[in-house]
Amino acid sequence: MAETLTLGKALNHGLRRALENDPKVIIMGEDVGKLGGVFRITDGLQKDFGEDRVIDTPLAEAGIVGTAVGLAIRGFRPVCEIQFDGFVFPAYNQIVAQVAKMFYRSNGNVRLPIVIRIPYGGGIGAVEHHSESPEAYFAHTPGLKVVTCANPSDAYHMIQQAISSDDPVVFFEPKRRYWEKGTVELDRPAEAELHASRIVREGTDATILAYGPMVRTALDAATAGAEDGRHLEVIDLRTLSPLDLGPAYESVRRTGRCVVVHEAPGNLGLGSEIAARITEECFYSLESPVLRVTGYDVPYPAARVEEEYLPDLDRVLDAVDRTFGW
Amino acid sequence: MANGESEVGADVPAGGFVQLLTPDGERVDSVTTAEGTTYTVDFSDDEYRELYRDLVTVRRLDTEATALQRQGELGIWASLLGQEAAQVGSGRALRPQDMAFPTYREHGVLYTRGIDPIMPFGLFRGVDQGGWDPNEFKFNTYTIVIGSQTLHATGYAMGITMDGKTGGPDGEAVIAYFGDGATSQGEVNESFVWSGVFHAPIVFFCQNNQYAISEPLERQTRIPLHRRADGYGFPGVRVDGNDVLATFAVTRAALDNARQGQGPTLIEAYTYRMGAHTSSDDPTRYRIASEVESWQAKDPILRLRTFLTKQQIADDTFFADVDDSAKSLALSLRERVLAMPDPQPVTLFDNAYPNGSPEVDAQREQFVAYHAAFEGSDH
Numbered sequence: 183m184a185e186t187l188t189l190g191k192a193l194n195h196g197l198r199r200a201l202e203n204d205p206k207v208i209i210m211g212e213d214v215g216k217l218g219g220v221f222r223i224t225d226g227l228q229k230d231f232g233e234d235r236v237i238d239t240p241l242a243e244a245g246i247v248g249t250a251v252g253l254a255i256r257g258f259r260p261v262c263e264i265q266f267d268g269f270v271f272p273a274y275n276q277i278v279a280q281v282a283k284m285f286y287r288s289n290g291n292v293r294l295p296i297v298i299r300i301p302y303g304g305g306i307g308a309v310e311h312h313s314e315s316p317e318a319y320f321a322h323t324p325g326l327k328v329v330t331c332a333n334p335s336d337a338y339h340m341i342q343q344a345i346s347s348d349d350p351v352v353f354f355e356p357k358r359r360y361w362e363k364g365t366v367e368l369d370r371p372a373e374a375e376l377h378a379s380r381i382v383r384e385g386t387d388a389t390i391l392a393y394g395p396m397v398r399t400a401l402d403a404a405t406a407g408a409e410d411g412r413h414l415e416v417i418d419l420r421t422l423s424p425l426d427l428g429p430a431y432e433s434v435r436r437t438g439r440c441v442v443v444h445e446a447p448g449n450l451g452l453g454s455e456i457a458a459r460i461t462e463e464c465f466y467s468l469e470s471p472v473l474r475v476t477g478y479d480v481p482y483p484a485a486r487v488e489e490e491y492l493p494d495l496d497r498v499l500d501a502v503d504r505t506f507g508w
Numbered sequence: 509m510a511n512g513e514s515e516v517g518a519d520v521p522a523g524g525f526v527q528l529l530t531p532d533g534e535r536v537d538s539v540t541t542a543e544g545t546t547y548t549v550d551f552s553d554d555e556y557r558e559l560y561r562d563l564v565t566v567r568r569l570d571t572e573a574t575a576l577q578r579q580g581e582l583g584i585w586a587s588l589l590g591q592e593a594a595q596v597g598s599g600r601a602l603r604p605q606d607m608a609f610p611t612y613r614e615h616g617v618l619y620t621r622g623i624d625p626i627m628p629f630g631l632f633r634g635v636d637q638g639g640w641d642p643n644e645f646k647f648n649t650y651t652i653v654i655g656s657q658t659l660h661a662t663g664y665a666m667g668i669t670m671d672g673k674t675g676g677p678d679g680e681a682v683i684a685y686f687g688d689g690a691t692s693q694g695e696v697n698e699s700f701v702w703s704g705v706f707h708a709p710i711v712f713f714c715q716n717n718q719y720a721i722s723e724p725l726e727r728q729t730r731i732p733l734h735r736r737a738d739g740y741g742f743p744g745v746r747v748d749g750n751d752v753l754a755t756f757a758v759t760r761a762a763l764d765n766a767r768q769g770q771g772p773t774l775i776e777a778y779t780y781r782m783g784a785h786t787s788s789d790d791p792t793r794y795r796i797a798s799e800v801e802s803w804q805a806k807d808p809i810l811r812l813r814t815f816l817t818k819q820q821i822a823d824d825t826f827f828a829d830v831d832d833s834a835k836s837l838a839l840s841l842r843e844r845v846l847a848m849p850d851p852q853p854v855t856l857f858d859n860a861y862p863n864g865s866p867e868v869d870a871q872r873e874q875f876v877a878y879h880a881a882f883e884g885s886d887h
Contacts, residue, residue: 208670234670240705245659245698252609252663255642256671260663275695279653280660288649289639290859324860324868348862377866424867 183368190360192334193223195368196341197261201231204259207345210237210246211263211299220265221301221360243273247298251280254294261345267302268311274319281350282325293348297341301357302330303395303445304492307485314482315446317394320352321423328423329376330354332397334364336420339372347376354422356395377421379429385415388439388502391430391456393419396443396493403498412502422452430456431463438469439505443493448476470508473501519806520748523732525778526758527748531806533814539754541745547757553821559752560816561830562596563809566616568834569625572842573615573632577787581845582632586613590750590782593808594715596620597755598777601763602683604646609661609684612650613715617685621647625837629845636851639859655693658684658712662699665708665766674709679767682710683759689720691736692728700740700774709766711759712737712774715749717781722794734776742772749777750808780806853879 187195200207209224215238218225228236239246243264250260264270270277277298284292304313321328327349331337337355344351374380382397383404392400397418404414415433419425434440440460442453457472475493483491520527526539526547538548551559570588577585588595595616602608608617612631619625623645631638631650642648651657661684673680690696691714703710716733718725729736737744747758755777762773780803784791791800816822857872 240698240701242698242701244695245662245702248656248659248695248698249663249666249702252660252665253667254663255648255660256664256667258667258670272694275653276656276659280651280656283637284649285862286859287637287639288641288859289636290862291639291641291644292649293862295862327861327865424865426866 184365185368186363187334187338187366188361188363189331189334189337189356190221190223192338192364192366193341193355194225194227195366196338197224198227198230200261200342200345201227201235204346206257207259207261208235208237208253209261209263210239210250212239212241212246212265214238214263219263221357223299223355223360224263243269244276247273247276247281247296250296251276251284251294254296255292259295259345261297261299264298264300266312267300267314267316270300270316277320277326277352278323282323286325294350295345295348296350297344297353298351299341299353299355301360302354303356303358304482304488305358305395307488309485310482313488315444315477317352317354317422318446318451321452326350326352326423327377327421328352328354329421330356330394331420332356332359332394332418334362335366338366338368340376340420343372343376354394359395359398362398374420377424377426379417379419379421379426381415381429381433382418383414383416385413385437387413387437388415388441388505389430389433389437390414390416390441390443390498390502391419392416392443393422393452396445399493399495400443400498403495403502406495407499407502414502425456425459427456427459427463430460434460434464435467438467439502440464440468440472441475441498441501441505442472443475443498445477445492447479448474449479451476470505473505475501519802521732521746521778523746525746525748526754527751528753528757529751529811529815531750531811533811533818535815535819543743545745545761547754547761549753549757551753556812556816556821557826559596559600559756560809560812560822561833562600562616562620563592563752563812564830565834565837566596566619567592567809568838569619569841570615572838573629574783574787576842576845577632582629582787583634585632585787586785587783587787588613588616590780590803590808591715591717592616593752594749594755594777594779597752598683598713598759598775601756601759603681603763603767605678605680606763607642607646607648607661607664607680607682609648609657609664609682610650611654611657611685611687611690612652613687614650614685618647621645623647625841626844630848633845633848635848655686655690655696658686658690658696658699659702661710662702662708665703665710666706668709669706674767674769676768677764679709679769681763681766682708683713683763684710685713685715687720688714688716688718688725688728688733689723690714691733700736703772704740704742707769707771709769710772711762711766712772713759713777714775715777715779717779719781719785719791719795721785721789722791732776734774737774742774744774744776746776746778749779750806750811752808752812
């Protein structure tokens with residue numbers, strides 16, 4: 183059944199499916215129960231699945247993830263909600279030192295099928311700690327898998343794929359896209375693997391690599407670019423660890439130009455690693471260096487200037503222009 | 509006294525503790541706390557003798573491990589010397605269905621779980637990260653970051669409740685081990701909050717060995733540690749951690765309460781780390797010899813031996829036999845440690861992810877090809 187859903191509601195449907203399909207799946211976090219989460223992503227789930235499966239936790243992020251580890255050892259599949267990107271750091275020790283390492287430490291004996299959902303990114307006019315993009319910290323950590331969805335259909339399928347995976351998955355949700363609508367096939371299986379990138383717009387002149395909230399920005403740039411006769415190929419990376427750059431290599435070998443876009447600061451961000459790999463793999467096809475369009479290397483700024491901080495259509499097209507002027 | 513109204517002998521911490529065997533080997537029949545809980549043990553002669561055998565064995569194995577480290581055969585060793593009663597008493601109080609979450613020093617608890625004592629040596633020798641299957645042994649992997657395991661234990665205990673496995677004598681319970689230093693960690697305090705809120709079937713077993721590496725207890729707390737429990741809404745009790753009988757009694761009662769659905773307990777086992785924090789530490793820099801000597805007089809093994817002798821439960825033949833068996837176990841352990849093979853280098857790529865990773869797979873292939881290129885050379 184195809185339905186038009188917002189990205190947030192698609193996540194809600196995906197979580198509901200996961201709860202229905204496996205009695206070991208539990209949801210835990212701050213305000214996820216009666217309130218349905220501050221973004222209402224878990225709306226109605228506690229009412230239908232009970233307080234033992236959709237758990238309002240004490241206000242302690244290390245506790246949410248740390249107890250999820252014990253529950254996972256016991257055989258549960260916890261889905262943890264971290265309320266905002268900037269609030270994940272109290273849980274950082276548990277995620278990086280425990281969740282990421284347990285399978286390795288235990289010689290493969292302990293699987294921790296934990297999903298840590300984090301609404302991330304800016305553009306919602308919020309105060310400090312509510313607009314960050316901390317994905318590189320986690321993508322840098324061996325033992326974690328990191329994914330992000332960019333549209334309602336992926337939101338619905340990827341959250342279920344992440345929950346059914348035995349790998350620990352950090353699941354970044356583009357919070358400013360929660361209200362964007364799209365078609366979701368509720369009863370059809372996912373079209374793509376969890377850890378696969380995907381071409382979302384075909385083009386011939388340059389390749390734009392983006393993920394999460396920046397996919398929409400990249401697509402808008404491609405639409406605007408087409409009016410000027412530039413045909414941009416847009417790839418939604420979807421998986422940040424492991425990266426799936428096969429389609430990007432193939433694309434860049436065709437276009438000869440590549441721009442990577444993300445909201446996180448550029449210094450040692452995902453774009454750095456991606457640019458390095460594309461340079462290694464596509465060196466003789468490149469007409470110009472791989473360029474990055476990112477947030478600046480400052481703390482996330484005040485809301486009244488965030489539009490100047492965030493990559494937008496114009497900055498993406500400016501970078502594309504520069505690849506042609508090299 | 510907060511705990512215990514009996515004669516507990518000399519040199520007791522202010523506020524007292526539960527003690528059933530004095531440093532002089534005198535048996536205290538029972539102790540009733542101010543809250544009205546009575547602790548006692550009713551062991552047969554055989555059971556007393558087995559506890560003694562446990563204490564001697566875990567100390568002897570520990571001594572062997574310290575020697576192996578000094579001889580360069582282990583990278584590091586965290587000795588349990590002085591804490592044998594706290595570990596054996598609490599470990600023997602566990603029932604088979606109970607789950608333990610240790611730190612990196614719980615070799616004595618591991619032994620009481622019936623686990624081959626070789627198991628943690630992979631970690632300390634550096635041939636692996638110390639991995640085993642926690643569910644097979646009901647004993648989680650050693651956790652090195654201080655206090656992190658208390659949250660894992662709490663989550664596991666919540667899972668017991670969600671599985672409906674509390675409420676009767678067959679119920680399951682969890683014990684979380686940690687030290688006095690760990691009580692300052694936010695995660696340990698979070699685990700107290702969570703366990704209280706969710707009424708989890710868990711016993712927090714704090715071995716207060718008086719030091720967090722060099723820092724004395726006064727640097728961690730202004731009140732006796734067991735009293736922290738008041739703030740989280742569950743009982744706290746202090747026990748003489750050098751008294752294997754009292755440690756057993758208090759832990760068994762707390763675990764049985766937990767399995768019956770009566771929620772968490774914090775146990776402070778008052779003991780002393782007789783050795784260094786680890787083989788890399790030098791305790792002469794931060795504590796004086798007379799303090800160590802005063803604790804030698806409270807030795808956990810000596811007092812039980814005195815008791816067994818006085819009560820004619822055991823004689824010199826028995827003690828000699830225990831020493832001999834412990835020694836042969838230790839020597840066999842030594843041989844097996846020395847025989848542990850170094851892992852094949854390529855195995856460093858194993859077990860990064862349950863579902864694998866194309867990136868790690870590619871690096872493994874490159875690693876193999878790189879090393880294959882040196883075949884036949886001296887590389």
